[in-house]
Amino acid sequence: xxxxxLLPRFKAQYDANSQEFSxxxxxxxxxxxxxxxxxxxxxxxxxxxxxxxxxNVRRLTQMNNAAFHAFSRIIIDACRxxxxxxxxxxxxxxxxWTSRKFSRLSGIEPxxxxxxxxxxxxxxxxxxxxxxxxxxxxxxxKMTWRHERAILPRHGMRPGIVMADICxxxxxxxxxxxxxxxxxxxxxxxxxxxxxxxxRQVMREFDIRGIEYTYGDASEMLLDEAQxxxxxxxxxxxxxxxxxxxxxELYRICKPGGRVYITNEKNSHCLGEPRAESIRWTYNExxxxxxxxxxxxxxxxxxxxxxxxxxxxxxxxxxFMVTNLDGDPQDFADVIVAWADVYAGEMAVRRGDGPEFVAxxxxxxxxxxxxxxxxxxxxxxxxxxxxxxxxx
Amino acid sequence: MGAVHHDLAGEPTFExxxxxxxxxxxxxxxxxxxxxxxxxxxxxxxxxxxxxxRHSNLFSSAFNELLEVAFRTRHGDGELACRVSRHGAxxxxxxxxxxxxxxxxxxxxxxxxxxxxxxxxRYVSSVSGDIAPSREIVLLELAVDYNATLRVEEAxxxxxxxxxxxxxxxxxx
Ligand SMILES: C[S@@+](CC[C@H](N)C(=O)[O-])C[C@H]1O[C@@H](n2cnc3c(N)ncnc32)[C@H](O)[C@@H]1O
Numbered sequence: 001x002x003x004x005x006l007l008p009r010f011k012a013q014y015d016a017n018s019q020e021f022s023x024x025x026x027x028x029x030x031x032x033x034x035x036x037x038x039x040x041x042x043x044x045x046x047x048x049x050x051x052x053x054x055x056n057v058r059r060l061t062q063m064n065n066a067a068f069h070a071f072s073r074i075i076i077d078a079c080r081x082x083x084x085x086x087x088x089x090x091x092x093x094x095x096x097w098t099s100r101k102f103s104r105l106s107g108i109e110p111x112x113x114x115x116x117x118x119x120x121x122x123x124x125x126x127x128x129x130x131x132x133x134x135x136x137x138x139x140x141x142k143m144t145w146r147h148e149r150a151i152l153p154r155h156g157m158r159p160g161i162v163m164a165d166i167c168x169x170x171x172x173x174x175x176x177x178x179x180x181x182x183x184x185x186x187x188x189x190x191x192x193x194x195x196x197x198x199x200r201q202v203m204r205e206f207d208i209r210g211i212e213y214t215y216g217d218a219s220e221m222l223l224d225e226a227q228x229x230x231x232x233x234x235x236x237x238x239x240x241x242x243x244x245x246x247x248x249e250l251y252r253i254c255k256p257g258g259r260v261y262i263t264n265e266k267n268s269h270c271l272g273e274p275r276a277e278s279i280r281w282t283y284n285e286x287x288x289x290x291x292x293x294x295x296x297x298x299x300x301x302x303x304x305x306x307x308x309x310x311x312x313x314x315x316x317x318x319x320f321m322v323t324n325l326d327g328d329p330q331d332f333a334d335v336i337v338a339w340a341d342v343y344a345g346e347m348a349v350r351r352g353d354g355p356e357f358v359a360x361x362x363x364x365x366x367x368x369x370x371x372x373x374x375x376x377x378x379x380x381x382x383x384x385x386x387x388x389x390x391x392x
Numbered sequence: 393m394g395a396v397h398h399d400l401a402g403e404p405t406f407e408x409x410x411x412x413x414x415x416x417x418x419x420x421x422x423x424x425x426x427x428x429x430x431x432x433x434x435x436x437x438x439x440x441x442x443x444x445x446r447h448s449n450l451f452s453s454a455f456n457e458l459l460e461v462a463f464r465t466r467h468g469d470g471e472l473a474c475r476v477s478r479h480g481a482x483x484x485x486x487x488x489x490x491x492x493x494x495x496x497x498x499x500x501x502x503x504x505x506x507x508x509x510x511x512x513x514r515y516v517s518s519v520s521g522d523i524a525p526s527r528e529i530v531l532l533e534l535a536v537d538y539n540a541t542l543r544v545e546e547a548x549x550x551x552x553x554x555x556x557x558x559x560x561x562x563x564x565x
Contacts, residue, residue, distance in 0.1 A: 062449070
């Protein structure tokens with residue numbers, strides 16, 4: 001059994017700016033008195049707010065019926081006393097019981113609504129979450145693995161460790177790690193059900209053991225503190241508008257003395273010869289396009305700062321370049337085709353780009369492919385690898 | 393899931409997963425035992441579920457309520473036995489604990505009410521009611537929010553056995 005922490009295992013907070021009362025952690029009191037300060041905070045919040053009070057329970061992992069009743073009563077009473085007030089309870093799609101349990105409240109008082117926080121709340125994430133990206137991820141992982149298998153041992157990878165791969169996508173990286181390094185356990189988390197289903201199918205078909213796929217939100221994970229020797233998060237920090245929140249979570253689940261390993265790009269540094277100019281122009285535009293959707297695909301070189309600011313020590317940073325000379329140049333070309341499809345396709349359309357821009361934008365990708373397949377050509381995609389140790 | 397086994401009575405066979413026994417005296421000496429046991433058991437039995445982390449969270453949530461029910465027993469002697477077994481998507485919790493005669497009667501009635509119609513209405517009206525949730529309401533909530541089926545079985549001595557089937561695998565919120 002894990003050591004029982006004597007610290008209070010839940011937190012209640014009120015943020016006056018956003019009129020949001022939030023509860024997080026495990027709330028399993030024996031007697032309601034134990035909740036007195038939190039209940040008082042809720043009453044106080046209700047007394048101050050106008051219009052809407054948001055009740056955020058996204059990070060609430062457990063709550064017993066006694067506590068649920070105590071908080072609910074205050075909210076229900078407030079609805080009756082102040083018909084002008086509305087309550088919006090925000091639950092998480094990850095914690096299976098919360099939406100059901102809290103949705104009972106809206107049946108009792110029409111001024112209470114319950115909303116499940118989900119991916120659509122993330123800016124621009126829709127492009128990456130469902131379907132379309134799967135083939136790109138496959139080929140990308142195949143190409144980056146050639147480099148990373150040699151790099152990983154310098155960042156804490158070794159046999160027998162307990163590791164987590166956060167934002168695991170379709171699970172290819174976890175499978176490759178499992179084969180090559182044999183960690184004792186891999187927990188692989190993603191927020192895309194379709195990717196996880198795919199990953200589980202691969203695991204069944206190839207009879208792979210030791211990987212546990214789980215549906216979750218990287219910014220609010222159900223995983224316990226300090227349980228992994230190595231936490232990896234690849235090509236993903238760059239798609240969140242607030243990567244520091246994800247890093248905090250990666251830090252939290254990492255054991256003291258363990259390491260967090262991240263990989264990111266700097267898209268504007270993709271390069272090729274011949275036709276360098278056109279290629280450079282297009283990848284500069286890629287960075288701007290992602291920026292428009294609040295994603296920072298220029299994050300790579302900022303990894304060091306992010307890791308330091310999260311509290312990591314012994315930061316190690318290195319870069320590698322995936323090129324058309326690693327393995328089959330056609331693989332490289334396939335990846336570019338897929339990028340062009342999404343970037344110059346759906347994303348450009350969503351930003352409202354005109355046909356002239358899109359044509360020039362596409363040309364750069366075509367030139368990159370040209371460089372990759374040219375007998376004397378060279379095409380590259382640089383990746384920044386960084387890791388930090390959680391202090392003891 | 394592999395082949396379905398049926399025993400002679402026609403009920404599918406539940407494969408044992410884990411069993412934890414302790415003196416009730418010991419168990420009720422600290423409230424946090426409910427949280428301990430529910431968290432520990434949930435982790436152990438969820439490892440083979442398709443989403444171990446989420447399954448464990450759900451299972452712990454339901455199981456903790458049952459343990460809190462047992463914690464409130466008025467009988468101070470005997471054993472608490474928790475057994476978890478599995479058949480396909482269903483996990484079965486068998487919780488045996490000592491209780492006084494009236495409590496046994498109470499559980500029988502409470503469980504028979506859970507099966508009744510209007511379970512949901514009764515549960516909802518309890519949420520807006522004044523009194524903290526009774527043991528009956530806690531059992532009702534398992535049926536309403538976790539699709540649990542409950543039954544009571546006789547046990548040796550001054551004990552009662554609650555049998556709760558939880559179909560959590562594939563549970564969509
Ligand atoms: C660019 S992909 C990287 C996937 C994988 N690490 C790889 O290198 O192939 C980003 C992944 O983050 C996942 N993701 C997006 N938002 C998430 C969130 N809030 N929590 C967990 N995963 C998320 C997406 O589903 C997607 O699989």
